[in-house]
Amino acid sequence: MNETQENQTRRSFLVKLSTGLAAISAVIAAVPVLSSFFAPLLEKTPVQWRPVGDLSKFTVGDTMLVQFENADPETWAGVTAHTAAWLRRDTEKSFTAFSANCTHLGCPIRWEKDAQLFMCPCHGGVYYKDGSVAAGPPPKSLVKYKVRINKNQVEIQTSPVPITTISA
Amino acid sequence: MKLLKRIWHWIDDRSGLSEIFLPLIKHPVPPGSKWSYVFGSATLFCLILQIITGVALALLYQPSSSGAYQSLKFITDRAAFGSVLRGIHYFGASGMIIMVGVHMMRVYITAAYKYPREMGWITGVILLFLTIAMGFTGQLLRWDSNGVWSSVVAAEQLGRIPLIGKPLARLLLGGDTIGGHSLSRFFAYHVFIIPAIIFLFLGYHIMLVFRNGISEPTKAGRLLDPKTYRQWYKDMLKKVGVPFWPYAGWRDLIFGAATIIAIIILAVVVGPPKLTQPPDPSMVYSQPKPDWYMLSIFSLFALMPPRIESYMIVIGPLLTILLLLALPFVSNKGERSPRRRPWAVFGSVCVVIFVFSLFLEGERASWSPRFKTKPLRAAQINSQDTTVISGAALFYKKGCLYCHKVNGSGGLNGPDLSHVALRLSPDQMTIRIVNGGDNMPAYGGMISNEQMQQILTFLKSCR
Numbered sequence: 001m002n003e004t005q006e007n008q009t010r011r012s013f014l015v016k017l018s019t020g021l022a023a024i025s026a027v028i029a030a031v032p033v034l035s036s037f038f039a040p041l042l043e044k045t046p047v048q049w050r051p052v053g054d055l056s057k058f059t060v061g062d063t064m065l066v067q068f069e070n071a072d073p074e075t076w077a078g079v080t081a082h083t084a085a086w087l088r089r090d091t092e093k094s095f096t097a098f099s100a101n102c103t104h105l106g107c108p109i110r111w112e113k114d115a116q117l118f119m120c121p122c123h124g125g126v127y128y129k130d131g132s133v134a135a136g137p138p139p140k141s142l143v144k145y146k147v148r149i150n151k152n153q154v155e156i157q158t159s160p161v162p163i164t165t166i167s168a
Numbered sequence: 169m170k171l172l173k174r175i176w177h178w179i180d181d182r183s184g185l186s187e188i189f190l191p192l193i194k195h196p197v198p199p200g201s202k203w204s205y206v207f208g209s210a211t212l213f214c215l216i217l218q219i220i221t222g223v224a225l226a227l228l229y230q231p232s233s234s235g236a237y238q239s240l241k242f243i244t245d246r247a248a249f250g251s252v253l254r255g256i257h258y259f260g261a262s263g264m265i266i267m268v269g270v271h272m273m274r275v276y277i278t279a280a281y282k283y284p285r286e287m288g289w290i291t292g293v294i295l296l297f298l299t300i301a302m303g304f305t306g307q308l309l310r311w312d313s314n315g316v317w318s319s320v321v322a323a324e325q326l327g328r329i330p331l332i333g334k335p336l337a338r339l340l341l342g343g344d345t346i347g348g349h350s351l352s353r354f355f356a357y358h359v360f361i362i363p364a365i366i367f368l369f370l371g372y373h374i375m376l377v378f379r380n381g382i383s384e385p386t387k388a389g390r391l392l393d394p395k396t397y398r399q400w401y402k403d404m405l406k407k408v409g410v411p412f413w414p415y416a417g418w419r420d421l422i423f424g425a426a427t428i429i430a431i432i433i434l435a436v437v438v439g440p441p442k443l444t445q446p447p448d449p450s451m452v453y454s455q456p457k458p459d460w461y462m463l464s465i466f467s468l469f470a471l472m473p474p475r476i477e478s479y480m481i482v483i484g485p486l487l488t489i490l491l492l493l494a495l496p497f498v499s500n501k502g503e504r505s506p507r508r509r510p511w512a513v514f515g516s517v518c519v520v521i522f523v524f525s526l527f528l529e530g531e532r533a534s535w536s537p538r539f540k541t542k543p544l545r546a547a548q549i550n551s552q553d554t555t556v557i558s559g560a561a562l563f564y565k566k567g568c569l570y571c572h573k574v575n576g577s578g579g580l581n582g583p584d585l586s587h588v589a590l591r592l593s594p595d596q597m598t599i600r601i602v603n604g605g606d607n608m609p610a611y612g613g614m615i616s617n618e619q620m621q622q623i624l625t626f627l628k629s630c631r
Contacts, residue, residue, distance in 0.1 A: 041335050045344040067450035074348025078234025080316065081347055084450035100452045105469060106320035108452035110539075115567035116614050121455040122321070123470040124535040124571070124581050126609050134609030136535070137474040160344030161320055163327035163337045166478045 045072050049148065049155040058089040058154065063111045063129070065100070071158035085145050085156055086111050086118065088129070097145040097156050098131050103164050104138040118142065139164060196409030197416045198384035204278070205382065205416070206423040207271035211299075213424035214264035215370070217431065218302075221257040222359070228253075229309075231355035233348050236311035237446050244440065255435025261303050263431050265461045268299050276495075277516055279504035280383035283394040286496035288380065291373040293492045298366050300461065305358035307459050311351055313445035317456035319350060320449075328481040346449045381405065386505040394501050455536070463530030464523045470535040471526075534580035535607075537570035541578050548575040551629050559626025562619055566611065574630060581607060589631045597627050 035042060050068035058064060066087045073081030086098040086109075098118070102109050107122035117134060118127040126135040131142035143162035148155050180186050228247055230239035243250035272292060275281055281289035304322070308315045323337035342349030381401060410416065441459070445451050458466050472480055506513050543564040549557055563569055571581035588597070601620065604610030615623070 038339070040338045040341070040343045040349065043343075065450075065452060070345045070347060072343065072347065074233075076232050076234050077348035078232075079446055079448040080233040080350060082448050082450035083345060084452055100450075101320065104324075106324040107317060107456055108454055110452055112567050114565040117567060117609055119537050119539075119567065119570070121536055121539065122466075124537060124607065128609065128614075135604065135607050137470065137472075137477060139474060139478055161323065161337075161341065161346070163334050164324060164478070165333055166328045166330050166482065 045160065047071055048158045049150065050158060051150075051153045051155050052085075052087060053154055055149060055152050055154060058087065058095070060089050060091060063088040063113070065111070066097075066154075066156065068156060068158075083158070084108075087147065087154070087156070093149065095147040095149075095154060096131075097147045099143040099145060099159070099162050101143070101162055102138055103133075103140045103142060103162065104136070106161065106163075109142070192378060193413045193417075194411040195378060195381075196405045197382050197412045198404065199408050199410050199415075200385040201382060201416050202385075203419060203423070204274050206420050207267050207274055208377075209420035210424050210427045211264055211267040211271055212370075213427060214260050214267055214431070215366075217260045217428055218257065218264060219363075221253055221260060224253055225257055226359065231309075231351060231359075233311070233346075233351040233447070236309070236351050237443070240311065240443055244443065251439055252432075252435050254440035255438065256431055257306075258440050259431040259434045259438075261306055262459075262461065263427055264299055265303055267427070268296055272296055273516055273520075275383075277506045277509075277513060278383065278386050279392075279499075279509065279512070281496045281500075282392055282502075282504060283397055283500045284380050285376070285383060286500060288373060288376045289496050290493055291369050291376065293489070294369050295366065295373060296492075297489065298362055298369065301362050302358065302366070303459065303461055305354055305362065307462075308354040309351070309358055310441065310443070311447045312443045313447060313451060313454040314456050316346055316447045316449055317454055318458060319346065319354065321456065321458075325481050328478050330482070346447075383504075388503075388505040388507045390505070392501050392504055455539075457533070460527065464526035467526040467530035467533075470533075471529065532580065536579075537567070537581065538579035539570060541569050544569070544574060544577055548577060549626075549629075550575070553625070553629070555622055555625045556629045557626075559622035559624070559629075562615075562622050563626055566615065566619075566623070568623075571608070585627065585630055587631055589628050594624055594628060597624055 048071045052066035052068050064087050065084055067082055067084045069081050070083045084100045086100060088096045088098075090096055098109075100108050102120035102122065102125045104120065104123055104125045107120050107125075109118045109120045109125070109127065111117075112119055116129050118129075118131070120126070120136070120138070124136040125133070125138040127138070127142050128134045131144060133139075133141060143159070145159050146157035148157075225243065228239060228243045228250065230236055240254075243254055245251075247253075275289065275292065304318075308319050308322075319341060323340050326336040326340055327333040329336060338344060340353070341347075342353040384401070384404065445454060457463075468484075469477065469481070503509055541564075544560045546557075549560045551557065560574075563574070569578040571579040573580060573584045573586065575586050592600070598620070600608070601615075601623065602610060602612040604612075
């Protein structure tokens, strides 16, 4: 191997080494950067039971808006940590809780007591009192949350914002 | 004076300012590049305005889920010129979207996307969607009830994407629900991530304009031949080209300045969008509505047949992007003059009419129940019959008036029932009320016979 060839080999090695080192440093730096971006997918949100009121607060047959904290309220979340559900006392011992999000595009639905219907203000979605679709564009019934009675307190299990998928 | 000149010469020599920028400022452009060429630079003027007002807003805004609303109230009500600043940023965004749209339309109608400017078109399409993304994320930063619910709507749309929809929705919201992470992410998207991508593509877009030159005004019958075009363009510039500044640039400057003045006047006279309720997701008595530039899409979701909607939420934008990106590959040579490309002009007019009609429909939002509707007044009922009067009251209580108009009051979702008795018999009305329809709930199991009779009596009086 003459001197020129030796230089070529050395240069080629140095090019590979410097490029490789640059790539490695970029990959190492990217790990925390990307993990901050993908953090919501890496963390599991805990499921919590939230008290929404004393049993005596709810009348059989009535549907009420109940407000509670979401499962993982950060200290800096302020009022955005709140969430809501429509809760109906079906019998003395049983309740049904509906998500307050329309299954069409997630807008806030409201209970119209006299009409006995849930209505969405955005695109006119309407649901019957059992949560099934009555009219408009919603592709599926309202999502129901789990409810339990714990020591005379009505509790709702926290849930993610119900996201409707394409198969709905 | 001599000293100043010497200082300038030193700065210029060491910094290379004249060497770098003079060729760009003085680069030759085809003659006759007149007022139709000003929209690209007007978009740039709007972007600069957005950057400056955005930085000013960032000095006052608190990008946290708990503090943003209060800081917006502070900016609007107490900060010196805060309301005007918000207004300029809002109307600046609107101006940028209008200018980028008109610029794109001009490029399409004059076929300036053809050889050798294909990459200019492709980067332009990317910049168009990035501009819309900026507009939308900006609306979310207006962190009130509307901002909160708009972000849920956006998450729902992402959720329709097969397989990765739910994770994408979660990434957007910063978790399973709206919360502490949501606004920080929207802020990062709006202030860092999307602008960084915009700068990247905008730099490349402008570089391509200098490299390929601006397209010459069209002439019917002058066909573009990729084999000879570059040489022809070079020769033409050598022969009749004029320096961009001042021969063409003065129009850009005047139009850009006029655009900015118009934005400032609107900001002062009309003011920024009003803040709605606080960003509390448990406050469900809210009526979310997007800013005007998203209103056409909002309408489309309401008017589309529900069966295909979930698919169209995914396929529609994807197809639009693909079609736009494919354009220069489908046709990149030949005729450029709009006079010889009537279908291009017709298509553009159709798109404008389509988008504008959807916008008007969105403004009207006929599909939305009118919750604020008041019970019918005696003058509107026009009867002394107690059954008619109680039927009218029931018609309101059962929510019928939210969707049906009667004598000037009510919603627009269902047919106007002011004269329903003239076109439907009582039996037909009963069938409709009991069974409902596409856009109407079936009231069969929800009202008693007595209530049904009262409502029918009222409807029979509607002549």
